[in-house]
Amino acid sequence: MQTHFSAAQLAQADIEESNRILRKCVHCGFCNATCPTFLLIGDELDGPRGRIYLIKDMIENDRPATEKVVRHIDRCLSCLACMTTCPSGVHYMHLIDHGRRHIEKTYRRPLADRMLRDFFAWVMPDPARFRRMMALARLAKPLASLLPGRLGAMGRLTPGKLPAPGVTETPRVFPAEGRRQKRVALLAGCVQQALDPAINDATVRLLTRHGCEVTVSAGAGCCGSLTHHLGRDALAFARANVDAWMGELDRGGLDAVIVNASGCGTTVKDYGFMLREDPAYAAKAAKIASLARDVSEFMAALGLKAPANPPGMRVAYHSACSLQHGQRIHAQPKQLLAQAGFEVLDVPEGHICCGSAGTYNMLQPALAETLRARKVKAIESVKPQAIAAGNIGCIAQIASGTGIPVLHTVELLDWATGGPKPAALA
Ligand code: SF4
Numbered sequence: 001m002q003t004h005f006s007a008a009q010l011a012q013a014d015i016e017e018s019n020r021i022l023r024k025c026v027h028c029g030f031c032n033a034t035c036p037t038f039l040l041i042g043d044e045l046d047g048p049r050g051r052i053y054l055i056k057d058m059i060e061n062d063r064p065a066t067e068k069v070v071r072h073i074d075r076c077l078s079c080l081a082c083m084t085t086c087p088s089g090v091h092y093m094h095l096i097d098h099g100r101r102h103i104e105k106t107y108r109r110p111l112a113d114r115m116l117r118d119f120f121a122w123v124m125p126d127p128a129r130f131r132r133m134m135a136l137a138r139l140a141k142p143l144a145s146l147l148p149g150r151l152g153a154m155g156r157l158t159p160g161k162l163p164a165p166g167v168t169e170t171p172r173v174f175p176a177e178g179r180r181q182k183r184v185a186l187l188a189g190c191v192q193q194a195l196d197p198a199i200n201d202a203t204v205r206l207l208t209r210h211g212c213e214v215t216v217s218a219g220a221g222c223c224g225s226l227t228h229h230l231g232r233d234a235l236a237f238a239r240a241n242v243d244a245w246m247g248e249l250d251r252g253g254l255d256a257v258i259v260n261a262s263g264c265g266t267t268v269k270d271y272g273f274m275l276r277e278d279p280a281y282a283a284k285a286a287k288i289a290s291l292a293r294d295v296s297e298f299m300a301a302l303g304l305k306a307p308a309n310p311p312g313m314r315v316a317y318h319s320a321c322s323l324q325h326g327q328r329i330h331a332q333p334k335q336l337l338a339q340a341g342f343e344v345l346d347v348p349e350g351h352i353c354c355g356s357a358g359t360y361n362m363l364q365p366a367l368a369e370t371l372r373a374r375k376v377k378a379i380e381s382v383k384p385q386a387i388a389a390g391n392i393g394c395i396a397q398i399a400s401g402t403g404i405p406v407l408h409t410v411e412l413l414d415w416a417t418g419g420p421k422p423a424a425l426a
């Protein structure tokens with residue numbers, strides 16, 4: 001694609017990067033074929049190629065975002081299926097991130113939209129605050145089916161029961177069982193800790209059982225991805241995590257930074273890019289990004305113990321977009337589940353998003369619920385006894401549309417190798 005940025009524009013790092021991305025696009029439109037919003041809406045501007053043109057026009061002409069541009073960009077899930085499909089290597093993720101920042105700078109959203117986005121950016125990165133808000137939201141849950149639009153979606157996604165805090169709520173070190181083979185830092189995260197602390201508990205048991213010392217570091221917290229995808233500055237989150245994990249590197253060395261929510265993993269792996277312009281952090285952030293591993297990626301490389309109790313259960317594996325498209329990890333979780341004694345079922349249309357996408361299912365409830373219904377239908381067609389996924393957003397989204405238990409992959413691996421039976425299967 002031809003671009004016409006001025007020399008002054010190209011002196012800005014964001015624009016220089018977007019120019020490089022845009023010039024790779026050859027307009028072929030292959031990406032539209034796997035785009036969930038293009039599939040549902042059928043409008044060129046609701047597919048990746050159309051959004052690329054909208055972003056190009058906006059930033060090349062230094063135009064403020066219009067209502068029309070915002071509508072089409074907001075409908076993008078950032079599922080990154082288009083990146084997997086693109087034959088030219090267009091880095092859509094960095095381009096849409098730039099587009100969202102431009103929108104945030106130049107467009108004044110309607111008051112209700114602004115307030116909701118401010119609320120998400122304030123509540124979600126803090127597990128204690130998020131837990132308090134969920135306690136309040138539970139009171140409105142019985143009315144969820146009567147509430148319209150975004151309010152109804154939030155009510156439906158609020159869990160019926162609030163779990164007690166898990167073992168990673170405060171910083172600590174979990175010693176390896178037997179001889180220590182690895183030392184890893186676990187990103188305890190934010191929303192996941194409050195919604196389903198059993199995932200971190202199972203992750204710690206699985207890793208320590210496999211000879212890893214696991215540290216939950218003081219100062220590490222939300223990865224910043226929820227804020228980042230709202231188009232806001234998430235660099236303070238990234239810097240705090242980089243500082244915390246560099247401290248671990250200096251103290252006892254670190255073999256990996258383990259992330260068990262793939263939406264977060266995609267962001268942590270991008271820290272080097274996000275902080276590339278900060279001379280004090282660029283090198284450290286690149287180092288941390290190079291250590292980041294999804295828990296399934298790490299366990300596949302480490303090797304899973306033979307299952308203590310092969311469960312022989314039929315498990316449908318839902319491949320979270322952030323894992324399969326964002327991190328290109330697809331085979332490892334399925335291989336681990338099969339090694340652990342589960343019968344792993346592929347889900348038809350596995351490349352299509354479930355509609356979760358961070359805060360998308362609350363900001364775009366109609367599209368998100370259509371995608372969820374499509375995903376649940378595809379999953380139920382293979383008649384599983386349980387559903388496994390590697391991202392808390394997908395787990396909550398799919399669980400709100402089916403009676404089949406939905407678990408994190410690590411909960412099943414932990415159970416098979418000697419951990420307790422997950423509560424969701426009780
Ligand atoms: S990220 Fe997903 S929703 Fe957005 S343009 Fe790409 S394929 Fe479509």
Ligand code: SF4
Nearest residue numbers: 025026028029031086
């Ligand atoms: S597939 Fe890639 S090159 Fe083709 S239109 Fe989409 S982004 Fe551009």
